[in-house]
Amino acid sequence: MEQLLQQIASGLASGAIYACVALALVMIFTATEHLNFAQGEMAMFSTYLCWQLIQFGLGFWTALAIAAGLSFVIGVLIERIILRPLAGASALSVVVVFIGLLAIFHSMAGAIWSHTIKSFPSPFPEVSFAGSGIIGPHQIGMVVVTIAMLSALFAFFRFTTLGLAMRAAAQNPTSARLVGVNVDWMLALGWGLAAAIGAVAGAMVAPVVYLEPNMMSSILLYGFAGALVGGISSPGGAVFGGFMVGVLENLVAYFGNLTEKTFGVYIIGNGEKLSVALIIVITILTLKPAGLFGRVITKRV
């Protein structure tokens, strides 16, 4: 029983990271209908920035705040300089640009900071408390920080005029222009926010997976899966999907181990958890193509 709770808890912790990546993907998707394949590598690069600032002697939170700020600026610049000229280009051209960005960030990180694996400090103290056998302090910290960030974002989009303008611009750019919203800047802001979310997610997960240029590649896959399961058009759904995929992959491994222990037959285990999680994702999408919370968009002709 305790093992099951452990697995669920650590699933929630990694799910929190998937949820952030999923949300970053959805934010850009709803505004542009493009999936940013470079999202993971951008987050990895931001994490390196954070690490570098810590090496310079800054405290963890100061370093993270600056790294998130820098990432925001990088995100805005990418949209303004690289993607703006591509407005109206075919989806394939944009995909190629995303793949290019992915490669650029990947090799830049390798060139600047080398490919060797680095450890990344956790900002949360190693204390023991009731239930610390089930969930570690860093895992709790991860969940708390990401949920705080997601709530702040939700409040921003729901209650501020700027947030409303960003939603309006994503939903109907033509009408948004007609009420005086500068749609181009809203897009750039969305890119900046997505990049900043990635920075926080990267710094939270780096103490667990260690810092190296490949750190985000499987996380990006899980983030994709989470976004698709929840519904790529629904930010709330993407967050839920992220958590769900995190818990799911751990449960798969847990029940696999359990059957092996009980019956002595090996069916699935840790090695297959990604495959099984993705099979479940595909099943859900076959039954509900728009995702669990996505809306089927019908166009009136």
Next chain:
Amino acid sequence: MTALLQVEGLKAFYGPSEALHGIGFSLAHGGITTILGANGAGKTTTLRALVGMIRREGKILFDGKPIDKLSTEAIARLGVAHVPEGRGTFTGLSVDENLRIAAYTRSDRAAIKDDMERVFGYFPRLKERINQQAGTLSGGEQQMLAIARALMLRPRLMLLDEPSFGLAPLIVQEIFRIMRLINSEGKVSVLLVEQNAALALGLATEAYVLETGNVVMSGPAAEVKNDEGIRKSYLGY
């Protein structure tokens, strides 16, 4: 006295093809002008060109200032509210959010609240549906929301593209009655594009008739209404 809107030699393009061939018209302060014409005459194109939604050439003066080089959002900020064909409401946002986003360019909170009340005075049905998603409203209610949203900009000029399209006659009458009120009480000048010429000529003071991208006739609405050619082609009697 200068006109509120003065247009000269306006050309508009969809890609390489020219859809308006240099039209000119003007709209007096506080007036209602209508542009009539058959399908494909360039009515919608004219409105789109005015607010810069498509590529255009020519001279457009709004209150004496040229706006032909400005972006759509900059023109909206000057007080030109365009209610586009198909209404252009934000279907995923609530009625309340649709109205609040329209006041995006303004920072005077108290006045925005007043305007919201004023708009609900014109359209009490929108107040009943304030938290409903705009996409779930009926066609008539969506048209009302589109006009209400335009009013939240505190416009000096409102461009209306086929407000009667797809609506029941009773609703259309109601909407036109309110447009007259908005024009007289609210001091909002109106440029109206309509297929329903009888309706439009009943509301407007001035009329222009477009045919394949050119103005073929213009004058006071009463005169245009009595023109035999117009009566036969557009009024059908």
